Amino acid sequence: MSEIPAEQQERESALVERVVASFAGTPDPRTRELVEALTRHLHGFLRETRLTEQEWKQAVDFLTAVGHITDDRRQEFILLSDVLGASMQTITVNNQAYADATEATVFGPFFVEGSPEVGLGGDVAHGAPGEPCWVEGTVRDTGGSPVGGARVEVWEADADGRYDVQYADDRVTGRGHLHSDGRGRYRFWAVTPTPYPIPDDGPVGELLRLTGRSPMRASHLHLMVEAPGHRTLVTHVFPRGDAYLDSDSVFGVRDSLVVDVHQQLPTTPTPDGRAVVGPWARIDFDIVLAPSSGG
Template structure:
């Protein structure tokens, strides 16, 4: 790259300041802070990389394609944020470490409001294919006090690596919610998580292929826990031994969230007496909530 003259640098710097100054009258202080910082960082990127006009055009086309493929069932912008680590960084910033509280991780693009209430011991699988999995544990605060009546939202992909919303036939499987009992305990049936690729048939998939990155997510079960006086926890459970724990495409794996899966032979009695044909598994997951900010 040729040396950039002092005159050229001055011209570029002057433009940055003109753009930043244009936001001086922004009524809301936080909005002003955000747009000014965005402007400075964006221009710094453009100047550092010496972006060409053709590259700028390709970037605009890419973002346009991300917008076009996004609809009420698919959020490609969240997917883009995920694979760039922006989602995980935002979560890390906004869920500061607190004592022994369970760590948070990415929300993901497949959460849906209005999941069925399955109740304690219910089956969130809802007919989704997969090995039956018994999940149980407790929800406490950081002092060890049981959190009674905490709402636990669960969602996951099936054995084929697909969430219900990816089928396009209005099925509701692999999701549900329940509440902890008077001792902060919970238990439910699901299916054993399996690894799957994030949707890679769109512009985000093209980005991953262009950068020789895998679209695979490590096996996981989504959990969101809400309780009065506590910080809402959005987290995952990752089965140990998964081949993608060190290369999760959205950087969502945290060591503290990896759990052992206890495989059961077909003749092993289930905790609630459910009759299971074939093998099944169980995991124990104790969740600790930080106090509300």
Template sequence: MTTSTSRATAPGTDPRQQAREQDLLERVTRSFDSCENPRLKELMVKLVEHLHAYIRDVRLTEPEWAAAIDFLTRCGHISDDKRQEFILLSDVLGASMQTITVNNQAHGDATEATVFGPFFVDGSPEVPLGGDIAGPASGEPCWVEGTVTSTDGIPLPGARIEVWEADGDGRYDVQYDDNRTAGRAHLHTDEEGGYRFWAVTPTPYPIPHDGPVGHLLETVGRSPMRASHLHFMVSHPGSRTLITHIFVRGDTLLDVDTVFGVKESLVKDFQRQQPGTPAPTGRVIDGPWSRVRFDIVLAPEGT
């Protein structure tokens, strides 16, 4: 019997009641005996075991179960082609990060992965090295540079780097109604594995919180805010594709990021530059700007 099952029934529960509950669990798990897909069978049996253990452990009431069904129904109703409330739910429960952690095994000094988020869009424009991914996005300019290497320290030329971020007002381009493309692009590393581009200095922002997930966070006393970050997706033949962010050191939200995406190795120094400081690529900047270095290490494919 698993640990979760052994703790399932509250102390003092009548032995006859325990037997009834255990009998039901065993009948439900046996219903999957004819499943021909071993992995699917494993997933379903374990799901039932853990779900029943939860119900028995907390002695879930029928009104509470009805409220849970209503909550999930409302998540479905608010979801559309631009908003996925179930991703938000997965994120705020830490399920997204746990799945990522399980599927991105530690390998040498490979860069750690974190959540994908709901705002990635295929077909981003390509910019040259030193180009600007911000486009019309508002915000303070930020120079981003680094290298992409293998865990053996070998530079990876031609690695594809997808980058996307919120603007200075804390909104992604897809959250506007004018079909703009801003704050997202892709580029490729040079022969030495180097990359560099202009973006905007990351700012904190709330996840969409006008729906059932936002109401859940409010009810349990949690903030919908995400720590300031810049998204990366990095790929190269023979390497494990990396999905990650970098975060701004000193951000007060680092310890309370609502989707649990912050990892210490991904917190970087965004160095503030005073107005008039000469900028890379000869860009003339009237006000302050920032710069950050992020050296990326890709694990081998299949690890």
């Protein structure tokens, strides 16, 4: 690219400063900080790449398409944030490392409020297809004390790689919540996590194809853990050996969240005496919560 004449650079810089100055009267200091920084970074991108007017129109059309496909069951903007790593970066910034607290990862677009309460040892699968999987562990604080009464929210895709909200029949499967007992212990039945592609039939999928990226997510189980006085934890459990651990499409994998999945023979007794037809699996995952003031 040829060198940009000094006069042109001055014109561009002057425009940036005029736009930034237009926000000087913003009453809220944080809002002013955000819009001024956004303006500088956006103009910096435009100037660095020398974006053409046609490319800008394509960008606007792309964002318009993201908005059009978004509804109460599909959040394409979250999906876009995820594949650009913006979701994971925001989580990284807002969940600073604290002692041995469990690491956080992406929330994802498939969480739904109002999941059924299944109770300790309950079944969050609710008939979702997949291999039965027993998940258990202990919730504790960074001082090693158990956290009783912690709300453990669980959601996951079924063996076909789909969440319940991706079906048209209003089923409620693969999601539920329970509370840890007085010793911080939790346990439930789910299905063994399997890999699946993020929805790629929209503009985000087209972006991935244009850039030669895979839409596949590494196998995972979502957990959100809440307890008074502690930082809410949104995290995943990733089975060790999954083919997509190093190429997860939303950059959600953290080494500390990769766990062993212990395959069980059909004749192996289950922890709660449940009758299971065929093989099943179990996952052990202890959770450590940071204090609410911890980063």
